[in-house]
Amino acid sequence: MISLKGKTAxxxxxxxxxxxxxxxxxxxAGADVAFTYRSSSAQAEEVKSAVEALGVRALAFQADAVDMTQATEVMKQISEAWGRxxxxxxxxxVTKDGLLMRMNEADWDFxxxxxxxSVFNYTKAVMKTMMSQRAGKIINxxxxxxxxxxxGQANYAASKAGIVGFSKSVAKELSSRNITCNVIAxxxxxxxxxxVLSEDAKKAFMDSIPLKRAATPEDIANSVLFFSSDLSNYITGQVLHVDGGMVM
Ligand SMILES: NC(=O)c1ccc[n+]([C@@H]2O[C@H](COP(=O)([O-])OP(=O)(O)OC[C@H]3O[C@@H](n4cnc5c(N)ncnc54)[C@H](O)[C@@H]3O)[C@@H](O)[C@H]2O)c1
Structure with a gap:
């Protein structure tokens, strides 16, 4: 069993x-966990209670991930509360789908x-702390x-491909401080x-998945747990497709 006892996330x-x-x-797995949310305080309270019920500490922050100032403030409060x-x-x-012909600038920017x-904001916000610890795991x-x-997803595809290039660069820049940066796709x-996907879109996805089912959120969380743990210490700059075999 993977243990994150004594770690913070x-x-x-x-x-x-x-x-x-x-x-x-x-x-x-034993980590103290902080999380951000955009608007739903009631849902945040529920998740915070569920984390505390597992016997670890929780912090919930209402913060728009697009806002660099808020990201910096979140990290400041985690440092004050937990020290690392x-x-x-x-x-x-998010998604804001549409064919490029109809996609407007606001859909692209959003x-x-x-x-x-947001990935730039939070990586910037945490990197000094991780560098001074000489340890850290960034998972995008x-x-x-x-x-x-x-x-229909030119904006989304560009954002998600951008994360890959960003993460490989961060992996190279921060490796000397024992910080890894990996991507889960x-x-x-x-x-x-x-x-919200149409039945046609769902069928097209299903036809392209060798394992013939959609992932559960837990399938993705399992791979995050691996990259969060010491089991992944020698892996950085990688993209792990957790997709039932769609991309191979
Ligand atoms: N569901 C899928 O099939 C799928 C596939 C590949 C990748 N992903 C990615 O996985 C991640 C989670 O997706 P999900 O399926 O759980 O979607 P979801 O819509 O259920 O959850 C997205 C979360 O992001 C939060 N969020 C959105 N904008 C925010 C902002 N500005 N500031 C702070 N929080 C914000 C939302 O409040 C929500 O909690 C996303 O990055 C998504 O692109 C999802």
Whole structure:
């Protein structure tokens, strides 16, 4: 069994879907877990209580991942409360789909800022702490769409491919301080984000998945747990597709 006892973690967008599952998975492994959320205080309270029920500490921060000042403030408060940060999971993400012909500048900016700038914001916010600890694990949630592209998701695909280039650069820059940076690229995961997909789109996804099912949020959280733990100490700059075989 993987233990994160004595470790601390921060997950962006931790109140539902994949983020919530990651928060609970890391807490169940013994880590103290902080998470951010955009608007739902009630959901945040529920997740915070669920983490504390696992016998570890929890911190919940209402913070827009796009806002660098808020990211810096979140890290400041974690430092004051816990004194260190071992794991950062950049999970917050959105879609605003449409064919490029119809995609407007606001749709582009919204997705790029939420999915990519947020990763820059939080990595910048935590890196000094991790560098002074000479230890840290940064895990960024991309998507198979960043590798394959997808009609109707040019903004999303660009943001998720951007995460890959960013993460490989961070892996190279921070390796001398014993900080790893890896990417998890899920395929189709059964969450509120994908509940809006049309039946045709779902069928097309299913036809392209050798394992013939959507991922559960826990399938993704399991791979985050691995990258958060000492078992991954010699792995950096990698992209792990957790996608039932969609990309191979
Ligand atoms: N569901 C899938 O099939 C799938 C596939 C590949 C990758 N992903 C990625 O996994 C991550 C989680 O997706 P999900 O399926 O759980 O979606 P979701 O919509 O259920 O959850 C997204 C989370 O991000 C948070 N968030 C969004 N904008 C934010 C902001 N500006 N500031 C702070 N938090 C913000 C939301 O509040 C929510 O908690 C995303 O990065 C998504 O792109 C999902």
């Amino acid at each position: 921060l997950v962006t967008g931790g109140t539902r879907g994949i983020g919530k599952s990651i928060v609970l998975k890391l807490a169940a 940060l071992d794991v950062l999971v950049n999970n917050a993400g 997705v790029i800022n939420t999915n990519l700038k 949630i991309s998507s198979v769409v960043g590798t394959m592209g997808n009609a 899920p395929g189709w995961v059964d969450t509120e984000m994908t509940h």
